[in-house]
Amino acid sequence: MALIKEIDYGTPIRLSEKTVTLSIDGQSVTVPAGTSVMAAAMSLGTKIPKLCATDSLEPFGSCRLCLVEIEGRRGTPASCTTPAEDGMVVRTQSENLSGLRKGVMELYISDHPLDCLTCSANGDCELQDMAGAVGLREVRYGYEGENHVFAKTADGLANENWLAKDTSNPYFTYDPSKCIVCNRCVRACEEVQGTFALTIAGRGFDSRVAAGPTDFLGSECVSCGACVQACPTATLMENKVIEHGQPEHSKVTTCAYCGVGCSFKAEMQGDRVIRMVPYKDGKANEGHSCVKGRFAWGYANHRDRMTKPMIRARITDPWREVSWEEAISHAASEFKRIQARYGRESVGAITSSRCTNEEVFLVQKLVRAAFRNNNVDTCARVCHSPTGYGLKTTLGTSAGTQDFKSVAKADVILIIGANPTDGHPVFASRMKKRIREGARLIVADPRRIDMVKSPHIKADYHLPLRPGTNVALLNALGHVVVTEGLIDESYVRERCDLDAFEQWARFVAREENSPEASEQYTGVPAADVRAAARLYATGGNGAIYYGLGVTEHSQGSTTVMAMANLAMATGNIGRDGVGINPLRGQNNVQGSCDMGSFPHEFSGYRHVADDSTRQVFEMMWGVPLDPEQGLRITNMLDEAVDGTFKGLYVQGEDIAQSDPNTKHVTAGLAAMECVVIQDIFLNETAKYAHVFLPGASFLEKDGTFTNAERRINRVRQVMAPLSGKDEWQVTIELARALGYEMSYAHPGEIMDEIARLTPSFAGVSYDKLEKLGSVQWPCNEKAPTGTPLMHVDRFVRGKGQFMITEFIATDERTGPRFPLLLTTGRILSQYNVGAQTRRTENGAWHDEDVLEIHPFDAESRGIRDGDLVSLASRSGDIALRAEISERMQPGVVYTTFHHAKTGANVITTDYSDWATNCPEYKVTAVEVRRTNHYSQWQEKNFEEDVTLRRIAERLPDAAE
Amino acid sequence: MTEAALTTADAGSAGDDRKAEHLAKLARMAGQIADFFKAYPDAEAVPAVADHINQFWTGGMRDAFIDAYSARPEDLPPLLRRALPLIRPARGS
Known part of the structure; x- marks a missing residue:
C-alpha cells in the first residue's frame, strides 16, 4: 500500500465542447478549449516546473518558473496563464528556459532556510522538488543579505523582516520564515473556501501572508485546511506532520461528520492517522474540506473511548x-x-x-x-423525516433531486432554514463560488446567517421570518407565482397532475395567502416576498436548498410539500441547476x-x-x-x-x-x-x-x-x-x-x-x-452507473402531485410568561451532540453553548454580554451564558445543543410534525432572565455524570 | 398487555394519569393530521386522515385510540369523527 498522490495538472480542468490540438516538445495533444499549456503538457505526462500553480486554483502567473517557448511568440510566456491554441508549437525545455528557471530558483532559495533535513515538509516539499528539477547547484547571492529567514542579523541585532511562527490554530502552524509568497494559500482561502480570511500584507520584499491584522485563531479563518493543502512548502503545515513526520501510506475513505460526505485520504504511519487530506476525485467535495473532517478526528483515540463490553x-x-x-x-x-x-x-x-x-x-x-x-x-x-414524507408524496422519492455539483448551474439559489456555512461548510463553499460568479440569492431564515452577507456574498433578499411561519411564507411565494402569471404552464401541463394543480392554484391564490395578508404571521415585508418570488420564478434556474429549519416544525412535512409545489409550478425540477435539496445533518x-x-x-x-x-x-x-x-x-x-x-x-x-x-x-x-x-x-x-x-x-x-x-x-x-x-x-x-x-x-x-x-x-x-x-442511487439495470439527477423526464411517482398546504400555527405560543421564541441549531466547529468534536481541539472555537439574544431583548432584561442567564420554557429550565448578537431578530433567541452539560433539550417541547412526529426543535416559547446559579436539572445532571457512570474497580473519571 | 396493565395499576392513580396523558397525545396527533387534510373536500379528506393513521400508527396506538373515542366521538373534531370508522384496528384484535 502506497501514498495516494493525485495528478496535479497545475491549472483547473476546463470543460468545453470545442477541442484544440497543439504540439508540445514534438508530441501532439488534443485538449478542451480553454486548457492551459501547462495542463495540456501534464496530460501528456510532461511536468513543467511550477510553484504558484496548482489545479485547485485559477492560474496566477507569479512564480515565473513555468516559462515555455512558443513558436512565433516573443519571449517566454508562463504556461499556466497561456491557453492552449490550435496549431501551437510549444517547447518546455531549452538552454534559455533552463537558465531562466535556475535564476528564478536561485532567488527563491537565497531567502529560504536550508534546514531541509529537519524541516517538516521534508519528503513533501515542492520547493525542494523544483530545486531538484531545475538542477540548482549554487546560490551565488549567499544567504547573509536581507532576508526573512533568520531571527537575528549577522551582527546580532533583531531582523525586522523576520516573523515568529503563529501556533494559535490548534491544528496547523504558520511559519513565515519558510514562505515564498506564492499566494496559493490566499487564493485557496478565496477561491476554494470563499472566506477571504488571508491576504498578502505589504509590498515587494515586505510581502507577507497574513490572517488580517491578527493571528490565525483570532481571524476570520474557519480552519478548513485549504491553505495548508495548497502550501507548497512547510509554511503552513499540519501539527501532526510536524510532530510525527510524513505519512507513508493512505486509503480513501469517507468523512463521518455531516451529510456532505466528503472523501478523504487517510494518510497513515502504520495504523496511526497522521492527517486526513480531502481527496480530489471525491465527487461530493472535489478536494475540499472543513475543520471537522480535515482536523477533528482525534476523538477516535481519545482516552474516553470505551473498548470493553x-x-x-x-x-x-x-x-x-x-x-x-x-x-x-x-x-x-x-x-x-x-x-x-x-x-x-x-x-x-x-x-x-x-x-x-x-x-x-x-x-x-x-x-x-x-x-x-x-x-x-x-x-x-x-x-429529515418530513423530507422523506413530503418529497415522496409530491415527487415520488424520499431524497434530494440533484448532485452537489448542480449548484454550479443555478441562477437563483433559495436557502430556507439552513445555515450551510456552519452545517454543511464544504457545500457552502461551492454555493458561495457560484454566487460570486453572479447567481442571485434569497435567504429565508429568522437569523442573519453568514450567507446573508459575508465577503463577496450578499443575498438579494433576506426574508427574516418568525420561527414557525415557513408555510405562510411559502404559500405567499406561491401566491405571487400564481396571481402574477409566473407559472411555467407547459411544464405543469406536461408533467404534473392537473386536477391537483388547479386545486392548489385556487387555494394559494386566496387572499389569505397573499404576502400582504401573511405578513402579520411571518413579519416579512410583503414587497420583499413579492420581489423574491418574482426572482425565483423568472431568474433562470431556481434551486432550493433547505435544512432542519424547514423540517423540525409542527408543519415540517407541509413546508417540504410547499417547496415542491413552488418548484413544480415554476418548472424547477428535473435538470441541472434546479431542484429541491435537503442538506442532511449526519453522514x-x-x-x-x-x-x-x-x-x-x-x-x-x-x-x-x-x-x-x-x-x-x-x-x-x-x-x-x-x-x-x-x-x-x-x-x-x-x-x-x-x-x-x-x-x-x-x-x-x-x-x-x-x-x-x-x-x-x-x-x-x-x-x-x-x-x-x-x-x-x-x-x-x-x-x-x-x-x-x-x-x-x-x-x-x-x-x-x-x-x-x-x-x-x-x-x-x-x-x-x-x-x-x-x-x-x-x-x-x-x-x-x-x-x-x-x-x-x-x-x-x-x-x-x-x-x-x-x-x-x-x-x-x-x-x-x-x-x-x-x-x-437509483443504481440498477436502467441506471447502471447511478442517477445524479432525479425526475429528468418524468417524476418518479408519474405525475407531480401538488398538495394543499394550509398554514396552521403551532400550538407552541408565546405569552406573558414565555414572551420569546427559542430556535436551536449548530455551529461550524461542533457536530450534533458533540460526542466527537468535544473530544478534539475544536473547543478552541466553541467550548460552551451560549444563548444569542438581540440587544433590545437583552437591554430590557438587564442582560450584558457574558452574563449567566436562565432560559426557561414550559418543559424546563437551564442556565447558560448570553451572547448579545444582532444576527438575531428581536423576540427570537438562539442556542446550540452541542454540549451535554448545557442541556438545551431540557427546554424543547414534545410538539412534533403532524405527519412524521419529527420534533419541533425550532420553536419554543421561552423567557430569559439573569441568574447566578445553574438550574436544578443541570445540578442533578452534573451529579449523575458521576453516579450513573461508575465503572467497578476504576476510579471515577472527571466528568467530561 | 395484562401484565403491563398490572404493573401500571400498581402505581395507582399515577398510572391512570399516564394513560390519560398518552391518550391525549394520540388525540392531539390525530387532530394535527386532520388539520392538514381539512383543506381538502370531505370525500378526499376523510379517507386520507384514516389512511395516514393506518399507515403510520402501530396497531396498539390505533386500538387505544378507537377504544377511547368510539364511545365518545363528540370529543373529536368533526373531520376526525368522520374518519374514525375507517381507522383499522390492529390485526388480530
Whole structure:
C-alpha cells in the first residue's frame, strides 16, 4: 500500500465542447478549449516546473518558473496563464528556459532556510522538488543579505523582516520564515473556501501572508485546511506532520461528520492517522474540506473511548466489565425475558445515522427478523423525516433531486432554514463560488446567517421570518407565482397532475395567502416576498436548498410539500441547476433511511404492509414478518413512560441529549428494564443503560455511507477496531443469541443482500464502487452507473402531485410568561451532540453553548454580554451564558445543543410534525432572565455524570 | 398487555394519569393530521386522515385510540369523527 498522490495538472480542468490540438516538445495533444499549456503538457505526462500553480486554483502567473517557448511568440510566456491554441508549437525545455528557471530558483532559495533535513515538509516539499528539477547547484547571492529567514542579523541585532511562527490554530502552524509568497494559500482561502480570511500584507520584499491584522485563531479563518493543502512548502503545515513526520501510506475513505460526505485520504504511519487530506476525485467535495473532517478526528483515540463490553443490573450500579460472550448473552436473555413477560411489541431498536449502511441494515433486520416486530426507528425521525414524507408524496422519492455539483448551474439559489456555512461548510463553499460568479440569492431564515452577507456574498433578499411561519411564507411565494402569471404552464401541463394543480392554484391564490395578508404571521415585508418570488420564478434556474429549519416544525412535512409545489409550478425540477435539496445533518442519515430504518418501511421505502414486498423479505430471511408498522422513537418513549415498552437496543445514538424534552426522554429510558447501548463513548443515554457494547469509529470500519445527494461512498478501515470486534459482527452475534442466524464474512456481502432486496440498489456492489469511486442511487439495470439527477423526464411517482398546504400555527405560543421564541441549531466547529468534536481541539472555537439574544431583548432584561442567564420554557429550565448578537431578530433567541452539560433539550417541547412526529426543535416559547446559579436539572445532571457512570474497580473519571 | 396493565395499576392513580396523558397525545396527533387534510373536500379528506393513521400508527396506538373515542366521538373534531370508522384496528384484535 502506497501514498495516494493525485495528478496535479497545475491549472483547473476546463470543460468545453470545442477541442484544440497543439504540439508540445514534438508530441501532439488534443485538449478542451480553454486548457492551459501547462495542463495540456501534464496530460501528456510532461511536468513543467511550477510553484504558484496548482489545479485547485485559477492560474496566477507569479512564480515565473513555468516559462515555455512558443513558436512565433516573443519571449517566454508562463504556461499556466497561456491557453492552449490550435496549431501551437510549444517547447518546455531549452538552454534559455533552463537558465531562466535556475535564476528564478536561485532567488527563491537565497531567502529560504536550508534546514531541509529537519524541516517538516521534508519528503513533501515542492520547493525542494523544483530545486531538484531545475538542477540548482549554487546560490551565488549567499544567504547573509536581507532576508526573512533568520531571527537575528549577522551582527546580532533583531531582523525586522523576520516573523515568529503563529501556533494559535490548534491544528496547523504558520511559519513565515519558510514562505515564498506564492499566494496559493490566499487564493485557496478565496477561491476554494470563499472566506477571504488571508491576504498578502505589504509590498515587494515586505510581502507577507497574513490572517488580517491578527493571528490565525483570532481571524476570520474557519480552519478548513485549504491553505495548508495548497502550501507548497512547510509554511503552513499540519501539527501532526510536524510532530510525527510524513505519512507513508493512505486509503480513501469517507468523512463521518455531516451529510456532505466528503472523501478523504487517510494518510497513515502504520495504523496511526497522521492527517486526513480531502481527496480530489471525491465527487461530493472535489478536494475540499472543513475543520471537522480535515482536523477533528482525534476523538477516535481519545482516552474516553470505551473498548470493553460492560453490564449492570440497575443503572445506579457501577458498570462491570465482562467478556463479549457474557454481554451479548445477557442482552439477548433480557430481551427474551421482556418479550415473554410484556409481549412481542415491548422491545425495539434505534439505528444510527452515523453508522454504515451495512451496520444499519443488520440492526433493522435484527428487529424485524429476531425481535419479530417492526419497532425500529432512526434519528432521521428527529431531523429529515418530513423530507422523506413530503418529497415522496409530491415527487415520488424520499431524497434530494440533484448532485452537489448542480449548484454550479443555478441562477437563483433559495436557502430556507439552513445555515450551510456552519452545517454543511464544504457545500457552502461551492454555493458561495457560484454566487460570486453572479447567481442571485434569497435567504429565508429568522437569523442573519453568514450567507446573508459575508465577503463577496450578499443575498438579494433576506426574508427574516418568525420561527414557525415557513408555510405562510411559502404559500405567499406561491401566491405571487400564481396571481402574477409566473407559472411555467407547459411544464405543469406536461408533467404534473392537473386536477391537483388547479386545486392548489385556487387555494394559494386566496387572499389569505397573499404576502400582504401573511405578513402579520411571518413579519416579512410583503414587497420583499413579492420581489423574491418574482426572482425565483423568472431568474433562470431556481434551486432550493433547505435544512432542519424547514423540517423540525409542527408543519415540517407541509413546508417540504410547499417547496415542491413552488418548484413544480415554476418548472424547477428535473435538470441541472434546479431542484429541491435537503442538506442532511449526519453522514449517513440518507443511508439509514434508505436501509429500512423506519418502522413502516423496508429498505428502499416500501411499506411493511405491502404483501409482495414482505414476501420477498420473508423468503430471503426465512421467517414470517410482522405486517403491522412499529413504533417511532417518540412513540417508544411515550409507551415506555406508559409502562408497555421495556427494552431498547440503541446503535450509536444519544437520544438523552439529542432528542427534545430531555426529562420526558430520560423518564422513558429510566422506565425500561433493558437498554443496550452500542457506542464509542459512555454517552448521556448510556447513563440509563444496562448493557454497553463498545463500538468502532469510522476509521475502524469497512462499509458505505450515503450522503445528501444519494451518493454511496466507501468507508475503508485504516485501523483495527479498538474493541476487537467489528460492529456488524456484534449485531450478528446478538441476533444469533436471540435465536436468529445471520452469516456474513464481510460488509460487502451485506451490501450484496441489500442489492438483492432493494430495487433502487440492485446495481450496487463493492466491485462497482471500487471501479467508479461512488454511485448515486437509483443504481440498477436502467441506471447502471447511478442517477445524479432525479425526475429528468418524468417524476418518479408519474405525475407531480401538488398538495394543499394550509398554514396552521403551532400550538407552541408565546405569552406573558414565555414572551420569546427559542430556535436551536449548530455551529461550524461542533457536530450534533458533540460526542466527537468535544473530544478534539475544536473547543478552541466553541467550548460552551451560549444563548444569542438581540440587544433590545437583552437591554430590557438587564442582560450584558457574558452574563449567566436562565432560559426557561414550559418543559424546563437551564442556565447558560448570553451572547448579545444582532444576527438575531428581536423576540427570537438562539442556542446550540452541542454540549451535554448545557442541556438545551431540557427546554424543547414534545410538539412534533403532524405527519412524521419529527420534533419541533425550532420553536419554543421561552423567557430569559439573569441568574447566578445553574438550574436544578443541570445540578442533578452534573451529579449523575458521576453516579450513573461508575465503572467497578476504576476510579471515577472527571466528568467530561 | 395484562401484565403491563398490572404493573401500571400498581402505581395507582399515577398510572391512570399516564394513560390519560398518552391518550391525549394520540388525540392531539390525530387532530394535527386532520388539520392538514381539512383543506381538502370531505370525500378526499376523510379517507386520507384514516389512511395516514393506518399507515403510520402501530396497531396498539390505533386500538387505544378507537377504544377511547368510539364511545365518545363528540370529543373529536368533526373531520376526525368522520374518519374514525375507517381507522383499522390492529390485526388480530
